[in-house]
Amino acid sequence: MGVSLADIENAIGSIGRGYASAPVMIGGMVLTGAEVPDALTIGGRQMLVVHRLVGGGRVVDALGNDPARLVLKGKFIGPEAQARAQALERMRMAGAPVFFSAAGMSLNVWIAQYRYAYEAKGAVCSYELTLERPAELVASSSIVESQSIGADIGSATSGMLDMVGKLASSAYVASGQFSTIVGQVTPMAQLLDAGGAVASVRNALGTVNGISQTGVNLATNPASAQSMWQGMEQAGAGLTRCLGQTGENLESITVSNYSALSALTQNAGLASQTADSRGLLNRAAVQVATAGGLSKAGPLIGG
Structure with missing residues (x-):
């Protein structure tokens, strides 16, 4: 069964609305939306x-x-x-x-x-x-680091969202027809729908971004650092999957008509944005590990 443009837009919209309000974290629970x-x-x-x-x-x-x-x-x-x-x-x-x-x-x-x-x-x-509440805490340099982390994650999130918006508005995605393209190509709709690689990245980055925006003191709250790291790992897995699928598509597409050229352009754009997000995520992951005292080594996602 094909995925329509409306289905994709609804899935993207539901993801975006989930992070429309700044979250509140208590214990191991993150409150979002109406819960805030x-x-x-x-x-x-x-x-x-x-x-x-x-x-x-x-x-x-x-x-x-x-x-x-x-x-x-x-x-x-x-x-x-x-x-x-x-x-x-x-x-x-x-x-x-x-x-x-x-x-x-x-x-x-x-x-x-x-x-x-x-x-x-x-x-x-x-x-x-x-x-x-206990005695009020004095702000520390770890909060500044958390804000820096939030800037990187926010850039990665907005970049992926902008790219998804451009792709979702394309007639190529709406048609879902790949008869003129090599059969092994993964449809763009499959990459963007609610269960696809891009949606999983947006979901994970949204959670990490929400935690970082609260100015969490990672030095005194290692559990928060661990939660952010786990969200980054989920986002990293989605980015790796997205890079793999777009890479395979770029190798498989033979440009012989407009549909093939459109598919090539869209996959190239998504691959480029994914690579940029990967770099931002790796830099943020190093900061989280350092500020939170986590025993993590090397980049989150390989080059």
Whole structure:
């Protein structure tokens, strides 16, 4: 069964919408889309002891910062809504500190209160989460490194998305006809659809990009570095598969008509963008391994 242009555009759109809002990370869970709270109030108070003296004078002793609790409200939506809501419930029951990352913060917190509402027969679970914070952390150079990593991953993500957009709008992809081209050529639609190599790269890069945008302190949160590395490995596997398939296509296509020329041009463009993304991903992977203290050697993807 052929893949239509509408199918490809729907698949691309669903991937893009998944990362339309900046994610929140708590424990091993990444919240995206409707799961991300609309607002997060950040602040606290300075604990003061005021000694009032005769005549109106006063002596003020500052005892230190008292960070306010963080309150998050959102919704889990879809067939996994209740399972994801229950995952947060298990974190609360465990009573152990969990990693939290959002709005430029990166720290360990305790789940002080948590509740969720079972709605629409489990398809929607609204939640309210209250987090207790430790003493506020001072920003370190690792956060700067994380921002640098995010720049590389963001460039790779946007580059792949731009290329996919150009290819998806092509009449060649829409037709799905390869009768005039060598039979071994992998259809471009197969590369771009929801289960293809390009979609897997976009999915993995989107997750890594979301984590890096929160300014995670990789030096003090090796679990976050490991999560980013795993996402990069998934993206690397997709890039390797994409390079292999486009390379085989370029070797197989004989330019004898317009369809063949169009196929050659599109495969060359995708191969070039994939190679650029590979270089950015390798550079980001080295930074993640260094900042997070991971025992990784060599580039993520071979040259």
